[in-house]
Amino acid sequence: MGVISLRLENSELKRIDDLSIQENKGRSAVARELIQQGWQFRMLKQYRDGKLSLEGLAKTLDLSVGETIDLLAELGIESPIEYEDYLKGFEVLTDK
C-alpha cells in the first residue's frame, strides 16, 4: 500500500471524521472507501453517458459482465440505448 500526503478542506476532513465515527473505522479506511466509491461513481456516469462500454465498465470495476449488469440493475442506471436504436432492431426482425 502506498502513502501520499494531500491537503484537504476543513469540510472534507470533517466528513471523513464524521464517517469514521459513524462507521467505527479509521480515517484512512474511510478515505480509501470514499476514493473507491468516487471512482465507481465516475465510471458509472461515463457508462450512463455512453462514453464507456459495458465490458469497459466491468473491467474498470473489476467485476464480471454479469455482476456489472446486476450492479447497474440494482442502482437503476439507465442503459444508453436510444429509442431510435430500438426501432431499428424491428426492421432487422421484419427482414428475417
Next chain:
Amino acid sequence: MKVVFGSSTLILLAKVNLLREASDEFEIIVPEEVKREALVKKTADAELISILIKERKISVQKADEVKAVKKLQVDFRIQKGEAEALWLSRKYHYTIAIDDGPSIRASKVLGLRFLTAIHFLFYMASRNKLSSALAQEKLTKLVQYGRYNKRIIEDAMKRLEEGRK
C-alpha cells in the same frame, strides 16, 4: 438468421431465461473473448451459457485478425469482446446482438444490422413461443436487467399488449 452476440445481450438473455429459446430460433455465434468473459465466474447465467455451448446450441468463433480487432477497440473505445463481435459481424455479414451504447454506435457507423435483447423477446412472442403472460413476465425482468429508457419500455409494453412485433 446467424447472429453474433456480444456479452451484454448474451448475459441479459441468460439472466431472464430466454437464451435457450433464442438458440432454437437463431443461429447464435459468440467470439472467443465473449465466451471467456461470460464464463469467467461461476454464476447461474454462466452455467446456462456453458451448457448451450456444450450442446452446440451456441457456437464459438475466432476473430482471427488481431490488428483489425484492436483498431475497432481504439476507434470506438470498446473492449476486446465487443470488438470481436463487431469484426465477425462485419466480416461474415452476421447480424449483431448488442446491448451496449458504444457498440451500437459502432454498428451504425459500420452499417451493421443489430438487435438488442428486447427484440428476441418480441420475436419469440410473435412466433407464439411464449404465452402472453410469460412474455409480460419476461419483459418485466428484462426491463429490470436491461434498464431500457422510459420511452422504450412504454412502447414495448404497448406492442406486447397489442401482440405486434
